[in-house]
Amino acid sequence: MKKILSLGFALLFVLALTACGDAKQENTSTDSEQKTIRVGSTGQSYPNGYQENGKLTGFDVELTELIAEDLGYKVEWVTSDFSGIMGQLGSGKLDTVANAVAITPERQEQFHFTEPYSYYGAQIVTNTKNTDIKTLDDLKGKTVSGVLGSNNIANLEKYDKNGDIKIRTYETRDGAMQDAINNRVDGYINSRPILVAEIKKNDLPLTLVGDPVAYENVGYPFTKTEKGEKFKEEFTTEIQKLKEDGTLAKLSNKYFGEDITTESGE
DSSP: OHHHHHHHHHHHHHHHHHHHHHHHHHHHHHHHHHTEEEEEEOSEETTTEEEETTEEESHHHHHHHHHHHHHTOEEEEEEOOHHHHHHHHHTTSOSEEOSOOBOOHHHHHHEEEOOOSEEEEEEEEEETTOTTOOSGGGGTTOEEEEETTOHHHHHHHHHOTTOOSEEEEESSHHHHHHHHHTTSSSEEEEEHHHHHHHHHHHTOSEEEEEEEEEEEEEOOEEESSHHHHHHHHHHHHHHHHHHHTTHHHHHHHHHHSSOOSSGGGO
């Protein structure tokens, strides 16, 4: 009988240890899931988020990685076209988007935004061969390309209230820009610092047309949930720290050759 009782207690002890082990594994798994943040990028937006030697890099990418590291999160990157990643954010499949997302009243109705971490002007460029296009007025009756769902297109539509400019949208930035490079459209609109950096890097046959049609603030969008609110507060605190210690300005100069992280940088 003593042997039977001893075996019984031993079996119960083993089962208890196993249960504790399972609980520990379950908690570890939960903690791991909580420490992962899913972030969207087109992966085609130089110098914000682009592929280099098979790796995603860029201003927004490096900034996100820095913030995530300080907060103890692991970043899981998801790439798609711009309208695709914004759609995934809206449906809760992503936690945020790091792709120069402009803060607009319409987007603020749907998402929480951090304080701005960069500032851009919506700029039109044209092929250098188009010597007749020097001002924005010269674009009347002309065709300007841009990315579908981007705020640059929305800014152009607001600027061109009479519909004098024909707007052609594309799923990707490459398509919109290549048609301007090959002179299949008369102009292309994107953020000024991005255009300046890309023209310089690749020696593109594009030149700026007049001043930006609008200026915009860029931040991280998060869903209007308890989780999204937490992310927004955490990211905003980190952005403030990186501004104060000069890291954000240094990162901007690395990718843009100028500081676009303050309003005076417009």
